Structure formats: C-alpha cells, structure tokens
Amino acid sequence: MRIGILGYGNLGRGVESAIAQNADAELVAVFTRRAPESLKINSNAKVLNVSEIENWKDKIDVLILCGGSATDLPEQTPKYAEMFNVVDSFDTHAKIPEHFENVDKAAKKGGKIGVISVGWDPGMFSLNRMYANAILPEGNDYTFWGRGVSQGHSDAIRRIEGVLDAKQYTVPVESALEAVKACKNPSLSTREKHTRECYVVLKEGADAKKVEEEIKTMPNYFADYDTTVHFISLEELKQNHSKIPHGGFVFRCGKTGLNKEHNHIIEYNLKLDSNPEFTSSVLVAYARAAFKMFKEGQTGCKTVFDVAPAYLSPKSGEELRKTML
Amino acid sequence: MRIGILGYGNLGRGVESAIAQNADAELVAVFTRRAPESLKINSNAKVLNVSEIENWKDKIDVLILCGGSATDLPEQTPKYAEMFNVVDSFDTHAKIPEHFENVDKAAKKGGKIGVISVGWDPGMFSLNRMYANAILPEGNDYTFWGRGVSQGHSDAIRRIEGVLDAKQYTVPVESALEAVKACKNPSLSTREKHTRECYVVLKEGADAKKVEEEIKTMPNYFADYDTTVHFISLEELKQNHSKIPHGGFVFRCGKTGLNKEHNHIIEYNLKLDSNPEFTSSVLVAYARAAFKMFKEGQTGCKTVFDVAPAYLSPKSGEELRKTML
DSSP: EEEEEEOSSSSHHHHHHEEEEEOOOEEEEEEEESOOOGGOSSSEEEEEEGGGGGGGGOOOOOEESSSOOTTTTHHHHHHHHSSSEOOOOOOOOGGGHHHHHHHHHHHHHHTTTTEOOSBBBHHHHHHHHHHHHHOOOOOOEEEEEEEOOHHHHHHHHHTTTTTEEEEEEEEEEEEHEEEHHTTOOOOOOOOHHHHEEEEEEOOOOOOOHHHHHHHHHOOOTTTTSEEEEEOOOOOHHHSOOOOOOOEEEEEEEEEEEEEEEEEEEEEEEEESSSHHHHHHHHHHHHHHHHHHHHHTTTTEEGGGSSSSSGOOSOHHHHHHHHHHH | OEEEEOSSSHHHHOOOOOHTOOOOOOEEEEEEESSSGOOOOSSOEEEEEEGGGGGGGGHHHHHHHOOOOTTTTHHHHHHTTTTTTEEEOOOOOOGGHHHHHHHHHHHHHHHHHEEEEOOTTBBHHHHHHHHHHHHSEEEEEEEEEEEOOOOOHHHHHTSSSSEEEEEEEEEEEEEHHHHHTTOOOOOHHHHHHHHEEEEEEEOOTHHHHHHHHHHHTTTTTTSSEEEEEEEEHHHHHHSOOOOOOOOEEEEEEEETTTSEEEEEEEEEEEEEEEEHHHHHHHHHHHHHHHHHHHHTTEEEEGGGGOOOGGGGGGSOHHHHHHHOO
C-alpha cells in the first residue's frame, strides 16, 4: 500500500520510521505546510507542499494525518476523507462524536474509509476498556497514565511568565495501583490516582517561588493533584528529560458467579520509550485496515471498535489462525 | 437474544450465570445427553434431551456449545452450525484450521454464523498477540500461564495407579517474568518459563515414591518442567484446592525508531478466580456478536480475529464512541 503523510512533526517522523518496518507499506509522499525544501526527511519519499495534495489522489492508497487535535484534524480529516482513505489520531475525547459525524459524511461522499482516534488512548486503551466491559458487565474500570511525559501539561508550564522550558511527568500513585490489582475496587479521587512531577528551567531573574505557586494552583492542569516542582538547569533538562516516554494501565475488575463470588481482573498495560513512535505504529496498522476495508467496498468513518482485528495484520486469515490463535 | 446451552458441566453452568448478568440475553433451553430430569439447573430454562434439539431451530438465536475439545466439539460444532448460530471454545490449537474448515462449510450451508475457539486462550490472549504483532512488527512474544489449575495435568496425575485425586497448578517463573518485563528479550526454555506444583491424594497402600517418580518423568506433561509433588489428605485437597482459578500474561516486546532505539512493552494479563466462569463470560459476549452478524446477513465460520469489537457490546456505536473511546 502506498502511504502519504500530512504533517512532519514527531508523529509524522514516527509514521515514516514505522512504515520502514512494514514490508507491505511504502511511503510515497510527505505533505507539509512549510516550504518543502526546508524539510529534511529520513526516506526517499517526495516532499511536497500541501497545496499539491489533490494531484496525488490516485497515487496514494492511505493518507495518514499527523496534525494536532486542537485545530488541524477537525478541519483536515473531513476535508481529505473525501479524496483519500485517511487515518488520524484525533484525541479530544469529548469532541469525538462530532468529529465522527463530519468524517463519516465526507468519507461516504467520496467513497472512502476514514479511521479516526487511532493510537493508544484513544485507541488500544479504548479497545481494552470495551472488550473488558463486554466480557464482565458487572465491575469497575480504572485507567492510569504514566509514568510519562504529558505534552499538554509541559506546554502549560512553558506559558508561565519566567519559564524558559519545562517537562511534566504524569505518575500513577503506586498504592492506588496496588489496591486495584488486589481487586479492592477502590473509589479514587483525581488526587489519589496520579501525581505530577515538573522539571522547570527558569529564565534569568525569574521568581522561583512565584512560578512554583502558579504551577501548583493552575486549574484543570495541576490544582487537583499533588504536584512537585524541581528547578533545574537547561543542560540538565536536555540531558535527562529530552525523551518522550509514556504508557499506562487499563484495568477492569469484575465479578461473576451465581452469588457474584468470583473476582476477575483484566489488565492491559503499556510501557513506551517513545509515545509518538508507538502511536505512529498503531496508525500504520490501521492504515492497512483502512485500505483492506476500502478494497472490500466499505465506506464511511470507523473507529477501533468497528475494525475487525484481522484487518490490521499483513497475514492472511489462514496464517493468523495457524500461528496466533 | 434467546440462548441455548448444549452440555451442562462447569462451562455450561458458567454460561448460565453469565447470561443472568446480561440484560439482553435470555437462557431458554439447556440440552443434555443425560436424562433431563436428573439435571438440576439454576434458572427457569427448559431442560431437554439433546435428541429434541432440532425442534428448537426457530426458538433459539444462538446455541452455546459447552462440550469438550477432545471429542465433543469436533463433531458437535459443524453439526449444529447448520441449524443454529453457534459459539464454541474449541481449544486444541493444532486442530483449529481443520475445525474452522468444517464449521465454515456447515455454517455457510445453513446460512448461519459459527464462532469458534472463544475464551481466553484461544480467545483474548490470541487477540492480544495479534494486535500487538500488527502494531510492533519487530519484537518477541511471550505467553505465560498461571498461577492456575490445569485440568489436563490434574487428569494426567489422576490416571496414575495409586492416585485417588489430584490438582496441578501451573506457575510462571518469577525471574522469567521479570526479565520479560525489563525488556531483556530473554530466550526461555520450557523449564525456564513455568514450574508445576502437584497436590496428590494417595489411595491406601500406594507407594508415594513410585507415584512421585511417575509424575515427574511423565513425557509432555511433566518431564520438561521442574515439578514439585505434595502428598496431602483428601480433606485438605477439598478444603484448599477445590477452586479452579487461572490466568496468565501475554507480552510483546518490540522496537521502533530509525535505529531501533526505542523499546515498547505491551502486556495483557488476567487473574481469574474461576476459569470456566470467565471463559463463559467471553462466550456470551461472542454469542451477542454472532447474532448481530447473522442479522446483518453474514454467514460462515469466524474467530475472534474476524469479529469487530463493537459487535460484542450491547451498546450502540454512538454510545460506545461517547463513553469508551
């Protein structure tokens, strides 16, 4: 399958390297809003300005959209779903129903497939929540994130006056994790589930105490959490905090039996050295699924819930049954 | 959906209690090879001899087959897939391709759906192996089982002369689990992955030393493992070893990045108080899927790889996107 990428940030670069790991996929073009000649990519694909994208309608089987969820994808995914099979990682949970409707309309109009909200949350975590709920109708769900870098929280710190740079780690509370694993079905407040660790580089002359106060009291982002702030040098930030690891846990603790006497715990967990590269790897697997579904004549918007697992694999049904079942 | 059960052992009873947890499912009939009046069941369903099953063609939406994989299912699943939508838990991995072909032919002939090899392994473990392989094409897979009761190994001990009763636990080796979780990609022999713990009740006058020797050297079952044998009283066996817990772990450790510099670990794990009740819960979710696929006009044999996740849930696509994605 011939793949195009729109947007060449962390995610776009991740998709490029994931494609190199899949023998049935080929990266043919990278589209950018920047000047194409300013982009140095890691493969032999063409680099083009996004204004040329319509000319590639018949030369690309799936377009992977690597923009952001805030402003890029709500516009791009419906727009390009009319011309291409598309896959995106739209992750604004509350706006997924609206995004789904827009993409569905466009994809059906164009006779294409649009797979949205692919990655790990939404994505693999959603799948595991859904499977576990279908299997154990009576029970409790728990999702923990981390230990990992939250880009949104890091950005929020960077916007504070006096801050030169920052990284924020979301950390699950060990005792909460243990209580869930022990099937105690705890009720956990926001504060009891995660802590937040901030590594902050100050601008010269900035007031550390004031910055710390501003971080810890920031509504939505930090006020509801136990937050620790470490002031470090720019060198230390670059040396020890330049990676973007992440991960987390999805649990369902359920009961079965005539008297609900048996407990069961389903746990799915991810430990990822690179958040964008893992997300990209999921995107490429769903690009394969999109192309297979398109070739079968299916159209419209799909989420991970709508895609039969076998579509993700390069193996045939026969091979899968023989080797994986 | 109206459900029928064929076979009322541990699994059949588990399906019965799982149905009581699903508001959209109703158990209408239990079929048995025994005399119906000898069966005491836990619901208001009819109990009938299997010879009457054909009369229920139009009164049952899905028939859940709760027989054994050795001799029951290879015959029953193809036979009844011609008359009913069926779901089974066929778990002889090596014979799945053959079973698939037989069920596929019968289900297509009858215009029905047959979902085979549903449970946790094969089943949820297979799904997780497959998803993880599609996402991380370069990596290693590890499956560990336990700590839990292996019925097959317990039965093998019971067949030894001088043994009155026995329970066998399969136990993952902690150091092997730790090496996998630490992304060390170890090469593990059979002996390095699991140990086997046996609790054995001797008949009067039996030779303990001889029995222990016979267990530990039994080919396929014990010879390749570090096995410990504990001789206990019948009372102790009943008191401490009457439950049938199980579980296990599926890992994929994979690499991404231009220089394969990033490690990722996907882990799925189950801790089950009751192996048959969990398997039954999976069977009921796939019964729902079978009926939905049938209503859409699909026919033939399916495995967990072929069933889009949303089919398993009683919720609509819209509800799922809103609450689970």
